Amino acid sequence: MSSAHHTATPWMTPSEGSGGSLKLANIRAKMGPRGYTIGGVGDSEVVHIMRRRSWCGDSTVRRTSTYNAPGKEKAFIALGSNMGDRIAMIEDACRNMDSRGIKVLRTSGLWETEAMYVKEQNSFINGVCEVETSLGPLELLDEIQNIETSMGRKKIIDKGPRNIDLDILLYGDMTIDDPRLSIPHQLMLERPFVLHPLCELIPNASLPSPHSPLPFLTHLTNLPTPAAPLSTLTPLSQRHPPLTPLTPTRRTHLMAILNLTPDSFSNGGLHTPNAPATLTNTITNLLSSGASILDLGGQSTRPGAIPITATEELSRLLPTISLIRSLPHGQEVCISIDTYRASVARASILAGADMINDVSGGTLDAEMLPTIAKLGCTISLMHMRGTPETMKSQTSYPSGLIPTLTSELLSRVKDAEKAGIRRWRMILDPGIGFAKNLNQNLEILRRLGELRESEGLKGFPWLVGASRKGFIGKITGVGEPRDRGWGTGACVAASVQGGADVVRVHDVKEMKAVVEMGDAIWRV
Secondary structure (H helix, E strand, O other): OOOOOOOOOOOOOHHHOOOOOOOOOOOOOOEOOOEEEEEEEEEEEEEEEEOOOOOOOOEEEEEEEEEEOOOOOEEEEEEEOOOOOOOHHHHHHHHHHHHHHOOEEEEEEEEOOEEEEOOOOOEEEEEEEEEEEEHHHHHHHHHHHHHHHHHHHHHOOOOOOOOOEEEEEEEEOOOEEOOOOOOOOHHHHHHHHHHHHHHHHHOOOOOOOOOOOOOOHHHHHHHOOOOOOOOEOOOOOOEEEEEOOOOOOOOEEEEEEEEOOOOOOOOOOOHHHHHOEEEEHHHHHHHHOOOOOOEEEOOOOOOOOOOOOOHHHHHHHHHHHHHHHHHHHHHOOOEEEEOEEEEOOOOOOHHHHEEEOOOOOOOOOOOHHHHHHOOOEEEEEOOOOOOOOOOHHOOOOOOOOOHHHHHHHHHHHHHHHHOOOHHHHHEEEEOOOOOOOOOHHHHHOOOOHHHHHHOOOOOEEEEHHHHHHHHHHHHOOOOOHHOOOHHHHEEEEEEHHOOEEEEEOHHHHOOOOOHHHHHHHHHH
């Protein structure tokens, strides 16, 4: 934990910085609940901490708005790790904060960066979280330092390697100068690994007065351009490298569709756990053809599909998960479960699956998002309106398709955050074919890059699934879904050009060639 020892800043009078009584005109003083004095001066307030064990020790604090104690305060805490399982360390730190009453309200994405000060060390993963706490600044500092210690943090050299690093960046609208703590964090405006994640949360906010009034996004824009672009990270599983959606040279991942249903629109009835030899052959072929993710579906979500019970859905999924993990190449593949039921998601993850692909974005089961938060896995949030039975009638977008997709997907992100899902555990899907007509599906493919850059959505990875869908048949005149490979290939190429990180396909071998060419053209 970094701290600073320094004298009073230029805007403080000598008496303010010395720990003596405040000798300022027109002070309205009162005693706070933890032994501090608050005085209003002009349009700001100065909080002076008395010399005794108190909320902020022997410190001087300035705030720029009316004080609302007693109660809870919001703070922003930087997260960092460059030792061990870096993502797991940061997630463990967030769980520790939650368990100690420091409620994590939302998180940024995770960003991988080279070490900034001491160069001879591993790269860091960094993020920022917004928390709500009833602790004062020094009490909060004590608590997060206790978390670091409990996680095995040992400081060897200043700014050197560490398995976990937690720093208070902002605490309400306060400016605090204390021998142990400076808020705002003194170095935050020079650190891209702080400003990038902070700007995902509060891009238009600024430091409290009397510091720079410029928005954080402006400070980020004014930093020197890095030699290599920084990217967010989205983990899929412990067996699989994370997605890096802002890396220009990244490769597109192939998610193979493995329907275990008798009524899916394309290949229903071909694969069932009751025919393990056939299923094993299919899985082996998908993996050898280049699939890095297997998306298992135990219930059809085609338009007009009739729901089945969760028990029946799991009877198809659980044996297949077990079968995949028993195969030589099945240990490393990421297993995704295509379901909108929380109970199915939970049982599947506990059985060995890695992520959930929810076509409803968490809208069809109120327990889905809280369940994912508890499991700590990654979820793909797809845009859909209504249900598979009713979505065809909900294709009106009077405010424009892309602006509406943006606002409705942002709503899903906010609901996921409220449920406790970390931003770095979310993948977005525009939902081609779900509450979209033919022209709207084409518009998504045409404007995917614009959607990815929409305010609030930049930095998320994107999953696009157009494989064999009905609009391809209408345009090409190909009635049989399994014969729509050429049309699917065009959609996959458009998805790569638009910036998709994962494409969901039936014909893995053929679409691998499309993806490889698309990556060679556009991912440079």
